[in-house]
Every structure is written in structure tokens, then in C-alpha cells.
Amino acid sequence: xxxxxxLTWLTICLALTCLLAGCAPPPDQAGRSATTQPDQAAPxxxxxxxxxxxxxxxxxxxxxxxENEYDEGKSRAVLDIFLDLLARYPQSDxxxxxxxxxxxxxxxxxxxxxxxxxxFRRAYQADPNTPRPARFQRASVLDFRLNxxxxxxxxxxxxxxxxxxxxxxxxxxxxxxxxxxxxxxxGGAEEGGPDPAAPExxxxxxxxxxxxxxxx
Numbered sequence: 001x002x003x004x005x006x007l008t009w010l011t012i013c014l015a016l017t018c019l020l021a022g023c024a025p026p027p028d029q030a031g032r033s034a035t036t037q038p039d040q041a042a043p044x045x046x047x048x049x050x051x052x053x054x055x056x057x058x059x060x061x062x063x064x065x066x067e068n069e070y071d072e073g074k075s076r077a078v079l080d081i082f083l084d085l086l087a088r089y090p091q092s093d094x095x096x097x098x099x100x101x102x103x104x105x106x107x108x109x110x111x112x113x114x115x116x117x118x119x120f121r122r123a124y125q126a127d128p129n130t131p132r133p134a135r136f137q138r139a140s141v142l143d144f145r146l147n148x149x150x151x152x153x154x155x156x157x158x159x160x161x162x163x164x165x166x167x168x169x170x171x172x173x174x175x176x177x178x179x180x181x182x183x184x185x186x187g188g189a190e191e192g193g194p195d196p197a198a199p200e201x202x203x204x205x206x207x208x209x210x211x212x213x214x215x216x
Contacts, residue, residue, distance in 0.1 A: 043091070044127060050085055050092035057081035061101055064109075075109035096130040099123035103137060113145040135159045136174050139181075149185050156182050 060078040064071075082098040082105070089095070103119035106112040120141065123134035139155035142148045156178040163170035182188075 044093040044095060045091055047089050047092035047094070050089035050094050053081055053085040053089070054092075054094040054097060057085065057098070057101060061105070070109065072109075075105060079105045079109075093127075096123045096127035096134070097132060099126060100130070100132040100134050100137075103134070107137075107141060107145075113141050117141045117146065133159075133171065133174060135162065136171075136178065139178065143181060143185070153182055153185050 057078060060074075060081060064074060064078055079102060082102050085092065085098045086095060086102070099119050100123040103116045103123065106119060107116035117138050120134045120138035123132055124130055124138075135155055136159045139152045139159060142155060143152035160175050160178050160182075163172075163175050
């Protein structure tokens with residue numbers, strides 16, 4: 001089965017699973033986002049089989065980034081791992097992570113920005129407390145790649161609020177960047193803040209974000 005056929009098949013499986021669970025389906029291959037919002041997040045549970053797939057995907061993803069070169073076949077293989085996890089274990093507590101890394105791969109390796117933004121959205125919808133910077137990454141893609149600036153501002157603002165609620169545990173570097181982008185996009189840029197024209201953070205995910213402490 002070719003990669004596009006495989007992705008289509010997995011997308012259909014995810015859509016059927018989401019319909020049964022009462023949540024929004026993922027985007028199709030054309031990048032069209034779902035319009036239905038989940039009524040209530042289904043409980044996510046530890047699933048050993050999903051953990052095996054997840055750890056396999058993380059190792060392969062980190063190897064891709066360490067190699068620092070584009071290999072379409074390897075990129076597709078890594079994406080397949082996370083898509084398999086989503087299709088086979090939709091109630092696993094790793095689904096938010098899998099959605100996040102699907103978004104990263106679609107953004108970094110395939111330039112499929114609409115789908116990347118949707119998968120980032122699915123990550124924080126699956127688990128509002130996800131440790132992944134999914135909302136920040138979605139805001140960045142909306143901002144720099146899709147030119148949907150009003151939506152980007154809304155996402156940046158939500159991200160700042162969520163991180164501020166964490167107190168000392170919040171990511172101050174990303175908070176500052178989000179605030180700078182809000183000022184730039186709304187015409188309120190101020191001196192002394194981060195450069196709003198700096199390279200977008202979606203291109204610069206720290207390796208520390210790949211596997212933060214306490215999330216294995």
C-alpha cells in the first residue's frame with residue numbers, strides 16, 4: 001500500500017473512531033479541517049501496547065532530527081508509526097503526543113500546513129493538559145504559514161493564559177514570543193520585546209520538547 005493510500009485509510013479509521021467517541025474527525029488529505037467540536041473529552045488510559053508504538057516513534061523521530069537531512073521514505077515511516085497508534089489505540093494516554101508529532105512531521109517534512117494545524121489542535125483537544133506545546137505550534141503555523149492572523153492571535157492569547165496559569169512551570173520563553181507576535185500582528189509592537197520577525201518557533205522545536213521529564 002502506498003503512503004497516500006495508507007494515510008487515507010488511517011484517516012478513515014480515525015474518523016470512524018472519532019464519530020463513535022463523539023469527537024471531531026481529523027483532516028482529510030486535502031487539509032480540510034473538521035468543523036464538529038467534541039462534546040466531552042473521552043478518558044485517556046495507560047495502554048502498554050500504545051506505549052511501545054509511541055516509544056518506537058519517538059526514537060525514530062529523534063533520529064530524523066539528529067540526521068538533519070530530509071529523507072521522504074524515513075519521514076513517511078515515522079509518520080506511519082504515530083498514525084498507527086492513533087488508529088489502534090484511540091483511548092491511550094499517548095494520543096495527544098501522537099497527534100502532536102503527526103503535526104510536527106506534516107509541518108517539517110511534508111509542508112502540509114493545514115493538516116499540521118489540525119493535528120496540533122487535536123493534540124490539545126485530546127488532552128487539555130498535554131505537556132506538548134501544541135497550541136503554540138498551531139498558532140505559529142497559522143501565523144507564518146497560513147496567514148490566518150486573527151486565529152493566530154487568539155491561539156497565542158490562549159497559550160499565554162494557559163502557561164500563566166502554570167506559574168513557575170510555564171514556558172516563559174514561549175510566552176514572551178507569543179506576546180511579541182500578538183503586538184506585531186495587532187499593531188501594538190513595543191520596544192524591548194523579542195524580535196517579532198524572528199524565525200518561527202515551529203521550525204525550532206527544542207530537543208528538550210521531544211521528551212520532557214515525566215512523560216515516558
